[in-house]
Amino acid sequence: MLREATSCERTENALRKYQNHNIDATSREGPGSSQIQDMETSALPSHNWRTAADPRVAAHQFSQDLFLRNKDLEPLRLRVDIRQDKQTQDQALVHFYSTDHVQWARQLYCRLEGDPATGEGVNRHMMSTVMFKLISGFHINSDSTITRIFEGESDHLIPSVSADLIDNRLFTIAGRMIGHSFLHSGPSFPGLSPAVLHVLFGGSLETAPITLEDCPDLDIRSVVQALRGDADIEDSEYVHYLCLYANLPLPNVTNRKWLAEKLLFHAVIDKTKFQIDQLRKGLQDTGIWPLLIHRSDVIPILFPGESDAQLTPQMILDQIVWPESLTIIFDQFYTPDDDDSGVADTDRVSGYLKTFIKNATPADLKSLTRFWTGWELPSTEMKVEVVNALLPTAYTCFEKLRLPRHYNSYRTFDIDLRACISSSYSGFGCT
Structure with missing residues (x-):
């Protein structure tokens, strides 16, 4: 009703005459993931992205060089049928990014089946949808519940502790989504906890800047606050359960403040280490890891604070x-x-x-x-x-x-x- 297909459709149709073998992410690919890592380290981009004063310029130079290096690879093709229900649409997005051994830094063609629009506007729409779903949650379960990959409050998001998400490599998929959007100058992922970012990019676990707000479990928050204070909770069954679950000693008068920080560390970092490893793997798969390691000032562009990502x-x-x-x-x-x-x-x-x-x-x-x-x-x-x-x-x-x-x-x-x-x-x- 409100949007219209444009002459971009005619442009894409013309391109198709010269690209009759467009593939999707499940088709045969170029270099595998190990080869991609070799490419990252042995053939760094020719642009002077390391010394560019503006981190956004450095990010653009790095991305464009990756695309130039892969210009002869067949395009990736992402199709979503908007006539289907939300579950089927979201499953299509997750499936696209679940495929291994994909060189993500290459031309992308997106198609909304059931909608006449084509062209770069559709690509932008699809990238925006992917990042919106990653933040708000996917409809991928048969019971119509929303699967949230990250949980918590604004600027303190941490990976969900669901074992099913780990087993299905949803955090690797999330890393690929974030990196792929970055390559195409798309939306970033705002609001991730600084403690998670610290660990994600190689900071030691012991020095992670954890705050009480990083813990999404309000019951654990209450226990931590009580242990930090003077409340008498040494005999609480729930506190004993948390300590035993985290392999920590039971509370007493002398260890309660130490125990409070250990319980908080366990809730925020210990329980998300595997998820953070998967997230890092997904980012590495997209080829942008050398940029993030050598240019730490690009990280806030990829993972901005919620307020920094707000439009005015x-x-x-x-x-x-x-x-x-x-x-x-x-x-x-x-x-x-x-x-x-x-x-x-x-x-x-x-x-x-x-x-x-x-x-x-x-x-x-x-x-x-x-x-x-x-x-x-x-x-x-x-x-x-x-x-x-x-x-x-x-x-x-x-x-x-x-x-x-x-x-x-x-x-x-x-x-x-x-x-x-x-x-x-x-x-x-x-x-």
Whole structure:
């Protein structure tokens, strides 16, 4: 209803004439994982990414060189049928990233089966969906429950302690998702605990900066707080159970504060070591590990704090290319009156959009940007056109937002735009 397929479809069709053997991640691949590691260490990127002053420039140079090195490999192809239920769609994403021996730094073609849209906008939409699911959870169980790979509060997320997720290598899959999105300049993974990041990138377990907020289990938090204080809990059966489970001595007057920190360490680090190892393996599989090891200033780009990942109105307003006049899409609909009224309509509707952005919540801004460009990241040129139309539409391949000229009330504009941007998680051509 709200998005439209664009001329990107014609471009991709032309490319297909020269790429008749496109493969997906389950097809035969180039170098295996051991060969990929050899490539990482023996043929480092030719760009001067090690000394680039800006870490974002260093990340871009490193990624582009990996793509250049793999330019002769057949593209990866990711297909998701949006006509299927959420469980089937999420299983398709997980299956795509579960395949071993894949060279991830190569051209990617994404396809939403059941939707006519194609092109770079679909790729951005898919990358955004993958990262959104990784943060919010996947529908991969038959009982329709949501499987959360990470748990906890904002800026203190740690890997889930579920043994089933470890057995099914979901954290390796998560690492591949994060690294793959990074390679394509996609969304990052915000809010991971600094203690987990410390261990993930080689810090010693003993010096991990653990805080009480890193523990997602509120019962364990209460025990730690009690042990740190003066409450009489030496005879608590639950405290005894936690100590025995963590192979620690029972509490007494002299060891309780030491025991509090040991229980916290066990809950946050000891119980997630295997998950962190898998997450590191997944990142290494994507080929970006040398960059992260040699340029630690890139790590906050890949794993920003929640507040650093939030969009602000000014971040979007600074990137918008505003229209100066009405855009006439079809000449047969042009009338001389458009010359006079078009400028006024353009100014009025552009003003409505500015008002919407300035008053929007961070969640609204993410939805707007995703509808506009395909993912939640503002581009360097977010174009606006005011046209003869019924509802707002987005041409994600060209990062262009088209707004109808007929709005004379901000309230009506606000209602319609909110309805439109809420559709972006359903696909492009879907209602």
